[in-house]
Structure formats: structure tokens, C-alpha cells
Amino acid sequence: MSGKLNVDGLNAWYGRQQVLYDLTLDLPESGVTAVIGPSGCGKTTFLRCLNRLHDELPGARVDGRVLLDGTDVRRLEATEVRARIGMVFQKPTPFSHMSIYENVAAGPRLLGLHRREDLDRAVWASLVRAGLWEEVRDDVDALGTSLSGGQQQRLCIARAIAVEPEVLLMDEPCSALDPIATAKVERLIAELKERYTIVIVTHNLPQARRVSDRTAFFYLGKVVEFDRTSAVFDHPKEALTENYVQGRFG
């Protein structure tokens, strides 16, 4: 089997309401996969199934398989899955009571990194790679929530990559950001994709086109089309996809 993450016959429910129907797709080892589709079609739910966060919601249910390097994530411990598959949420979620440093150090600490030197190195490297270092280098003891929205989002990215995940899930990471902050995050994604498998949900079609190598179009809980980004945008096979990418959609 090829690919980093293989999704095979995935169904998901909230209580009685089914929101994902029989999804099957293989995400390649490197590169960026964009997930697009109208609001409520299950993009967020899809991401949350990949790192088993969906399991945490009361009443939520999944079946089907998600293979990480060929192993079903449900046969791994949830903590291991989530350490290997990092996530950045739509709204920035820095820990509200922690400094920038502590936010980034939280993940490595969980994994048993306690020597000050190691932590410092991990925090510093993550902040550099998240493109936030130059802005916060004089004040990593400030509260994470004291940063601007765009900085907070990059802080969350730094926090996620400090755990050294293999996959990075990003759920509309730029939806709360202005164009300049968005450009920064996009540049960051371009850099990170060398090292991580990235899945990004976005409503911003030009963005999907700019940052992704492959694109999955979701509609009503199903994958309508999944292909190279240029193919999906320029030569869609399905009429539904064509309507959506050309903005002819309700």
C-alpha cells in the first residue's frame, strides 16, 4: 500500500446524523492535500477522524479504517496517533494561561522532554520554523494570548510541530487572518511540506490552488473528486466539481 495515510471506507456520525459516507482516499507521503467543499460537507469531521479527535465527542461514532503507515489508527493509542498527526484548528487556540514558551514546550514536555536545554532547543527550532521567532524573540515569556491573531495561529503551528509529527492537519488555518498573515502562513506551509504530510481544509479556492499539490472536493459527506490540484481546478471530471471551483454554487 502506498501513501502516508490511507482512508478506507470511512463513515462518521454525530449521534444519529451521518456526516461522512464511505470515504476512501490515499494521501501521499509528502506534499499538501487541500480539502475543499461547501460549508457543512464534513471537512472538519474528516480531519477529526484522522487524528481520532472525533472519538472524544460524546455521541460521535466512526467506522471504516484510517491507516497511518499501514497501521490502523484505532489499533494505536490515541495519544500516539495524535502525537504523530498534529492539528491546527480554525480559530487559534493557544493555552490561555501559558506563555509563548510554555505553549510550544507543552507538547515536548508531554513526550518526556524535561531537560531545560532540550526544551529550549525544541521551542526555539519550532518558533523559527513556524516563522514566528523574529517577532517574539524578545518576549517568549509573554502570554500566548497577547499575540495578534495571525501570530497566535503561527504559535499554534509551532506548538503542533514541536511534537515532531509526521502529518499536519490544518483546519481553515487562515480563515481568521488578514491577507498579510495569510501570506505568511502560506509561505510556511510551502516550507513545511518538505518534511510533513500536510492536509489543509480551506474555503479559499485560490489558496487551495496556490499551496496544494492535490485537492479533494467534498460534497455532502462524500468525496466527489480527488486528484492533482491542477487537474481538479482546470480539468474537473465531475460537473459538481466544475461548478464549485468556478464559483457557480449556491
Added chain:
Amino acid sequence: MTATQSPADCTEAPPYDPAGRPPTPAGRQSDRRLRLVGLNRIGRAFHGLAIATAAGVVALLGAVVLVLLEASGGSSARTGPAFLVGQTWDPVHNVYGALPAISGTIATSGLALLFAVPVAIGVAIFLTEFVPRRLREPIAALVDLSAAVPSVVWGFWAILVVAPFVGHSVEPVLARWTGGAGPFARPPTGFDVLSASVVLAIMVLPTISAISRSALGAVPRSQREAALSLGATRSEAAWLSVLRPARSGIVAGILLGFGRAAGEAVIVVGLIGNVYALPTSLFAQGQTIAGEILNDLNSGLPPERSALVELGLLLLVVTVLVQLAARGIVRWAEASRPRFGSDRSGRATRILREFGSGGLPPDPGPGAPAAPGRRPHPRTRPGHRRIVRRARGIAAVALTGAATTLALLPLVSVLGTAISFGGVAAVHPSFYTSELPAACPAIAQASCPIGGIGPAIQGTLLLVGLASLVAVPVGILAGVYLSEYGRGRGTSIVRLAADLLVGIPSVLIGLFVVVVLLQGAPALDNTALAGALALGVLMVPIVTRATEEALKAVPQAAREAALALGFPRHRATIRVVLPSARYGLITGIFLAVARAGGETAAVVLTAFGSPYWFAGLNHPVSSLTLVIFEQGSQSSYSNWQADAWGAALVLLVLMLGVSVAARLMARGATRPDPEA
């Protein structure tokens, strides 16, 4: 829109016609105008009444403070600062010192917190973080129900269950382990500082856990998910993302719990041994401020009384300060966004800056080690840490689950005990209609008349009914002021006064009423009227705050809709806002009634108690709590014991019933109103 601003504006302005219809014929218009003027008078009167009652709540607090200050004058003038450090309480020679009572209060409430806080926080964490969703509500409801058990029932139960257990099973073991050194000196008896503290802990636990639970629940889900997404276990997520933000709320809950424990009189009197001496050991008998007041006020002569008032003043100061501190902590945590995380020294900044001064890390190409010179990733190291983390997670669930079980035990035990000891009496219909029997020694058990608690039931209904008659309208009006008319400084003063009044120990309210009556109308001390007065004072602030909360939950749109129809403010309030808030209002009234019905200390001091049927408002009267408190303590009369247990059972059923009803009402309040 004139109507929305102030009803007073309407007098001069032409009647507001929302549809812009042509003016009505002259006659009808003047009719309508007349009606509006009339309405305005009513509106102004209503507004004035609301302000007056709200001012009354503030005045009540002021009165409590001033009356106690004034009445202690005689004592403080005589003993001065020596009062604080004196160690004897000698009414014969008129020598009074407060130190034993002060230290007894601090020792018992401090120990009570030591026992209750870990359990209460455990319960709160278990319920918000670990328990399956389906079990959460029922378990939380049971824990909350323990808060409805009156303290006199806890005390009575504890004399039978806790004191023997502590005296026979816990203390001897502790004494043996420690060799009877220091705080473990003295022969264990079970009626001592330790027992009293344990029972106080049982009493305050539901309060602390409820406040902690709401603090934990207020942390947004996204914070927990952020922690989980880093690979945290559930308990690690709780630790990382929930406990620290909830800290201020938890501390506030602990402080309020301290206030309640410090002000509790009935439990202390039942368990501490009532010896006015410094609590030199956990196994020593002692006394607290509240306990001393409850014990001596009714029998004390004027000089002792003013010394007791001075003691009460100390307790008042402590409880008010504790409450102000609790408010302050929550305010401070809400208002100040501290700029720094926990490491305020800027250490990480300094170290990291040097780190980064060498320039950016070399850009690792694909497949290169992730961070420069890093060790193998911890995740890839052998699984020992994984086992540790997993074990920690299991331990967290087990410990908090055990805390929850522990927290539920007293309720189960008190119910079981009351049913098995009180059930026998309570099944006789005559138990509810006959008077207390003649006391009957335990030896003659077989031929003992059982009698009943008719006068006690009558007395409780009478006291609570009379108190509600005054307190409910007053409380509702003051609540209306806070929610509908209040603006700025005035509102926050009224709210603060109501909050402080809620937190004043009931024994002090009883003391306040006694002092007022002794000065103004000595004949009314120790009467039904005095009892109702004290309960009314207890109820007013509870109804006030509950009303405010209930009215605030009514959407602003409902008010504006009524005002837009041309309703003057008072009619909008009476016709629209109050009816939509009815569930919340009834919940608040129920809570206040439960508080009054379960009250003992204030009733002992004011209504005195009586074995007979109601004989007039100017006579002493019985009540369920008094029967438990008075007859229950006469352990040598078996039929009185049985009656007290029957009364405890009846009281428990009533209190739990009211509390369950209040919960159901509160649930109704949160559901969308079918009629609106």
C-alpha cells in the same frame, strides 16, 4: 421612542402610536391620556417601591453590622484588646476571652477545608473531565442534593455514625502510629476537634465542588481539544488546559466554603465536645465562635450577652472579609490579563535570545534530523514513559472516581440512617398529628408512648410561611430593581449587600434579631414572630439574587418588544418579564424556602422551641429542626430519640423534595418557553 427611556416622559408627550394611525377622536384620546397618566403614577410608584426595597437590602446589611457593633460596646469597653487574647469565659466573674473560640474556629474550618477541598476538586474533575456523559447529570444531581441536607441532620447523623467511627476506628489508630505526640495527644473520644472538622467537611463539600465544577466547565472545549491534539491523555489535557484557567474560580469556592464552615454552629455544638479551651490536640474538646453563641446566648445574662455579641462581631468580620476576598480573586482573574505566563522572570526570553543569536538553524533538508543536534525523538524511545503516562491517566480517573464515591457516601448513609431509625415512627399517621410524648427512659422502652411531631410540623410551616410572606415580595422587588431598573454604582452596592448577606452565618442573623428585639421589644424575644423575622432576613437576599439571575435570563428582545408596543416599563416587567422568568423565580423561592426550613441556629436563638401546639405569635414555637436539635440530644430518652429521627426523616424528605423540584424548575427555565 419616549416609552423606552423613562415612563415619566410620557406625561407631557402625546400618546405614542406605533402604527402612526390618524389621531383618535378627541374624547377617546383624552381617555387614553388619562389612563396613561394613571399608569405613570403606578409606574413611578412601582419604580419607587423597587428602589426602596433594594435600599432596604443595603440597610439590612448596615443594620446587622451597626447593631452588633453597638451591642458589643459594653463588652469591648470593659475588656478591650484583652478580649482577643484572653483564654477564659467566666460569666460568674465577668471575665471573657475569645482566644479559644477564635482558635477553635480556625482549627475546625481549616481542617474541614483540608479534608473537603481535595475531595471536592476530585469530584469536580471527575464530573467535568472523565465521567461518561450519560452518568454525569445523575451523579452531579446526587452530589448537589447533599447540599440540601440541613446541618442539624448532618450533626444528628454524625453523633450516631461519624463520632463513634472516628473515636473507635480512626483516632486510636492515629494515636498508635504517632505515639500520641503533639496534635495527637489526649485520649480519643470521637467528640472533639477532629470529628467536628470531618462533619464540617461533609457539609461544605457540595458547595465547593459545585463552584469548582462550574469553574472547570467554563473552560472552553477548544482548550481541551488543543491539548488532546498534541497527544495528551485526558488527564494530561485536564491538567494542561483546564485546571490552571479554572484556578481562580476554585479558590473562590474554597473561600466561600471556609466562610460556611466557620459560621456553622449546630454541627460544632453536636460534635466538638463544648469545652471552652484552646484546641491543643486533634482529639481535644474545644469550642468555636458560632458554637459558643448558640450554646450560651439563650441563657446568658446581659454582660455575657454583650461579650457573645463581640464574639459574633469577630465572626462577621471574618466571613465578610473572606467573601470580599473570594469576589476579589474572581474579579482580578477576569479583569487582569497578566502579561506574563508563569515564568515572570523573563528567563526563557534571556536564554532563548542567546540561543537564537547564532542565526537561524540550518534548514534541514528532507529526511534530515528534525531539530539541529537533537536526540532521538522521545516517542521512539522504549515504551517505559508510555506506560508511566498511561498509569498516571488511570490513577487520575481512579482517584477522582474514588473522591466522587466518597462524596456520595454521607448522603447515602444519612438517608439510610434516617429511614431505619425514623421510619418506625414516621409510618404512624398519629406521628404527624400528636404532641411530643413525656420523656421515657431507655429501660422502659416497651411501654414508651411514641407521640409525634405535630407541633413541630405546624411550627415549621408557620415560621417558613410567615417569613416567605414578607421575604418573597421584598426579595422579588429588590431583584427587579437589580435587573430592570438598576444602573451603575447603586446596583453594584445592592448586589454586594445581598451577596454579603447570603454569606453571613445564620447564627449571627439570629443574634442580630435577638439584640434588636431585646432593645426594642423584649417581650417578643423567644417567640414565633422573632423566629419568622430571623428566617425572613435569611431569605430576602437569596430571593433577591435568584430573582435577578432569573430576570437577566429573559432575552432583551422580549422587553423591547413590550416597550415597542407602548407598554410602560413597569407593565413590561409585570406582564412580560416576570412571567417569562417564572421557572427561575420559583426555583429561587424554593431554594430560599429550603434554606429557611432547614435552618436551626437562628431558630434556636429566636423562636426558642416548645413542646406544645402553636399558642400565638408572641409565644415560643416548635419546629422540625428544633425537635432534632433539642430532643435528639437527649440520648437517654429513647422515645425522644425516635421522634427526632422521625423528624429528621420528614425534614430530609421535604428538603430533598424541594431541592429536586427546584432542579426540575431550573431545567424548565432553560428550555425555550412554549408559551412565549
